[in-house]
Amino acid sequence: MNPSPDSETPFDPVRIGLVSVSDRASAGIYQDKGLPALRDWLARALLNPVTFIERLIPDDRLQIANTLCELVDTERCDLVLTTGGTGPAPRDVTPEATLDVADKEMPGFGEQMRRISLHFVPTAILSRQTAVIRARTLIINLPGQPRSIAETLEGVRDAAGLSLVPGLFAAVPYCIDLIGGPYLETDAAVCAAFRPKSAQRPPRSI
Numbered sequence: 001m002n003p004s005p006d007s008e009t010p011f012d013p014v015r016i017g018l019v020s021v022s023d024r025a026s027a028g029i030y031q032d033k034g035l036p037a038l039r040d041w042l043a044r045a046l047l048n049p050v051t052f053i054e055r056l057i058p059d060d061r062l063q064i065a066n067t068l069c070e071l072v073d074t075e076r077c078d079l080v081l082t083t084g085g086t087g088p089a090p091r092d093v094t095p096e097a098t099l100d101v102a103d104k105e106m107p108g109f110g111e112q113m114r115r116i117s118l119h120f121v122p123t124a125i126l127s128r129q130t131a132v133i134r135a136r137t138l139i140i141n142l143p144g145q146p147r148s149i150a151e152t153l154e155g156v157r158d159a160a161g162l163s164l165v166p167g168l169f170a171a172v173p174y175c176i177d178l179i180g181g182p183y184l185e186t187d188a189a190v191c192a193a194f195r196p197k198s199a200q201r202p203p204r205s206i
Contacts, residue, residue, distance in 0.1 A: 011048040012182035017071035017080035018054045019064070021094050022144070026058045034083035037146035041153055042081075045169060045190040048182065053077060059085050064097035072101075072137040078181040079172065080137060084144035086129045094141050095128045101139075102132030106175070109140055109168060113152045116165050117143070120151055136180045138172065154191050167191045174199060 020026075020034035035054050042050060053075045055067050064085070071077045085094030099105065109131035117124030129141040142149050155167030173184035173193040183201060186193045 011185055013051065014046070014048045014079065014182045014184060015051045015053065015075065015077045016042060017068075017075060017077035018052055019067055019071070019080065019082040020054075020056045021059055021064055021082060021085035022056070023058045023091060026056050032056050033146050034144060034149070037149045038081055038083060038142070041150055041190075045153070045186050047185040047187060059091040059093060061093040061097045061100070064094055065100045068098065068101045068134070068139060072134045072139070077137055078176060080139040081142055082139070083142045083149060086127055086141050086143065088126055088128070092128070095130045098130060098132055098139055098141055101134050103135065104133040106131040106133060106138070109171075112166075112168055112171075113143070116152050116155055116168065117148065119156045119165065120148075133179055138175055138179065138181075140168070140172075163192075166194070170194045 018035050018038045020032050022032060022034070024030055025032035035056060039052055053071060057063050057067055068080060071080050082094055082098070085092045107130060110129045113129045114124050114127055117127065127143060129143065131138065131140040142152060153167050153169045155163055155170070156165040158164055169191045170193055173186065174195045176182065176184055177195070177199055184193065
C-alpha cells in the first residue's frame with residue numbers, strides 16, 4: 001500500500017500530475033475512468049509517499065498545453081502522466097500539446113508503448129503517444145483505456161508471470177534521477193525499476 005505524503009517513511013516524497021483528456025468525461029457525459037486507473041496503478045507500484053495533482057480537461061490543444069505547464073511550472077510535479085487523446089481522430093491532440101511544451105522529446109517511451117500494446121491489439125499502430133521533458137519533469141502520454149494503461153506501464157508477462165517485454169515504468173525512475181528529481185522506488189511485483197548499479201541506492205525497509 002502506498003504511504004500517505006504525511007507519514008514518516010525512508011522514501012523520497014514525489015509529486016505526480018495526472019491529466020485525463022476527454023471531451024465527454026470533462027463535460028460530465030460519462031464518468032472518467034482514466035484518473036482512477038492512473039492513481040490506483042501508481043499507488044500499487046510506488047513505495048514513495050505520493051501527492052497526486054489531478055486534472056480532467058477536454059480535448060483542446062491550448063488547454064492541454066496550459067495544464068501541463070501549470071503542473072510543471074506552478075505545481076512542481078516530478079512526473080506528469082496524461083491519458084486519452086492520442087489516436088488519429090481529429091480531436092486527438094494530446095501529443096501535439098505535449099510537444100508544444102517540451103524542452104526535449106523522449107521518443108523511446110512511445111516506441112516502447114506501441115511495442116507492448118502490439119502484443120494485445122493490432123490497432124496499437126494507431127497510437128501516437130510520446131514523452132517529453134520540461135524543466136525537471138518527465139511528461140508521458142498514456143492510452144485512454146484503464147486496461148491499456150496498466151498493460152503499457154507493467155509490460156508483457158508469460159503465464160508464469162515472468163517479464164517478456166519490460167513495462168514502460170521500469171525506465172521512469174532512472175529518467176527522473178537523470179533530470180534531478182526524487183529517487184523513485186517501486187514494488188518489483190508490480191514493476192521492477194531498472195537502474196545501472198552505479199545509480200542504485202542500498203535497499204531500504206518500509
